Amino acid sequence: MKAIAQTEYGSPEVLRLEEVDKPVPQDDQVLIRVRAASVDAGVWHLMRGTPFLIRLIYGGLRRPKQQILGSAIAGDVEAIGKHVTQFQPGDAVFGDLSESGFGGFAEYVCAAESALALKPRNLTVEEAATVPVSGLAALQGLRDVGQLQAGQQVLIVGASGGVGSFAVQIAKAFGAEVTGVCHSSKVDMVRSHGADQVIDYTQTDVAQAGQQYDLILDAAAFRAFADYLPVLKPGGTYVMVGGSTPDFFRAMLLGPVVGKWRDRSVKCLASQPQQADLLTLKDLLDTGKVVPFIDRIYPLSDVPDAIRYLEQRRVRGKVAISIC
Ligand SMILES: NC(=O)c1ccc[n+]([C@@H]2O[C@H](COP(=O)([O-])OP(=O)(O)OC[C@H]3O[C@@H](n4cnc5c(N)ncnc54)[C@H](OP(=O)(O)O)[C@@H]3O)[C@@H](O)[C@H]2O)c1
Structure with a gap:
């Protein structure tokens, strides 16, 4: 599968579009065909390895432990591990992978089911990926x-x-x-x-x-x-x-x-990826009380440009990545 990967900390130049092995879900994991992702400040902190504390929190003092970044995603469930009870292949989901090993800037990713919720019906995949x-x-x-x-x-x-x-x-x-x-x-x-x-x-x-x-x-x-x-x-x-x-x-x-x-x-604030809160957001999105605002959408290959844009801190709403 295609993924944006990095083997060292640094500016967006360290990010490369690569062919890597498609992940295989463990018994308690869901395999997701990622349709869209979004970028946030956490992505560029992890990409650069700054502030240094972030290396202590996520591991990888000298080199990034997480080689494929991307926390906020939307996509379709492709397969499930045998202990997964909440999702079925074909379900459209969105979620926050920041406690599931990241990996959202890729065509496929595995995640704990607690990181996911059913995608709000009325949103595009790009809109849904901006929310988590x-x-x-x-x-x-x-x-x-x-x-x-x-x-x-x-x-x-x-x-x-x-x-x-x-x-x-x-x-x-x-x-x-x-x-x-x-x-x-x-x-x-x-x-x-x-x-x-x-x-x-x-x-x-x-x-x-x-x-x-x-x-x-x-x-x-x-x-x-x-x-x-x-x-x-x-x-x-x-x-x-x-x-x-x-x-x-x-x-x-x-x-x-x-x-x-x-x-x-x-x-x-130290926010946490809580499934119950994804469901609260889903209700607000389903009822139209909250509507995502997308500034720009970049293809997967242009994640470095998306991060460069985000780092200027002048974004309107969110920047999405289209992957499907
Ligand atoms: N603590 C947590 O758990 C947690 C979770 C998520 C995010 N965060 C942090 O929250 C912050 C905001 O995230 P975000 O995704 O909303 O970022 P963002 O999309 O870049 O938005 C930040 C906004 O700040 C304004 N801004 C930029 N530079 C400014 C300046 N010098 N003075 C005043 N306003 C300025 C800009 O709006 P204008 O152009 O209108 O000024 C910009 O749109 C980031 O630092 C992120 O790391 C923390």
Whole structure:
């Protein structure tokens, strides 16, 4: 089968389109004919092996242990191991392979059934493949870490990106009043996802705008978390999803202390590929409450270009890979 593989860490040049052996499912695994995948920041962190901590988490201190990347996929079940009970050959599925050994940038991949759910009926395979990693981060950041309640006022920073575009729609579906923060060129897009207000950060500094929120989900954390504390209501919660690595670690280490001192919670998200959450997202997608937004679709051979584009951090919504 064809796959995009790497044997060393580095820039997108280390990625090669290769012929490799088609995987064989173990007893508890599903073999999937991958129809589409998507790229996310986790892909380029693993490709480059930075921050270094990622090498400790996933193994491969000097060379990547995972030679075929790709976490978020959609495809068709081709075969199942004898202990698999939830899926049958022919089922259309989507899933997050980040705890199943990755391997999504390939024509076939094996995964644990817990990494998968039936694909939302009304989505193309490319749309479905954009959901697992970014949609899960948005859902878990808002609902689990942020403890979002209906009627709350929520600020989504990075509202035009992969996580943010799902977060705006999920927060609306949960009954929140949503304000999105984005670049001026993306105000219309964020509004079209249902944001009640949109702040163009080239015109207005949200930290100086005088409004306070119950919850801030920060998917573009390129400034200190402390800047957002005055923007939170007393007792409110700031959730850092990602952005700059030093800012993320600062929030992780100092956030709980500073937040408590200022009567606010400062938390960091570590999203997990939960099957129950894929099913929650499937419901939101099936009912049209959440609609993926695809910026560009690349063929499998152009995964390096897709990652180059993503690394500019100027994507609208998601970048998909078409594989079928
Ligand atoms: N903690 C977790 O479990 C977890 C899970 C998933 C993702 N993440 C992290 O979450 C972050 C967001 O992921 P994503 O997929 O949404 O990324 P993305 O698609 O690249 O979106 C990020 C958005 O941030 C905005 N942005 C970029 N540079 C900026 C800057 N200097 N100042 C202000 N805004 C800027 C851009 O929107 P504008 O053009 O509108 O500014 C961009 O669309 C990444 O760092 C990723 O690693 C963490």
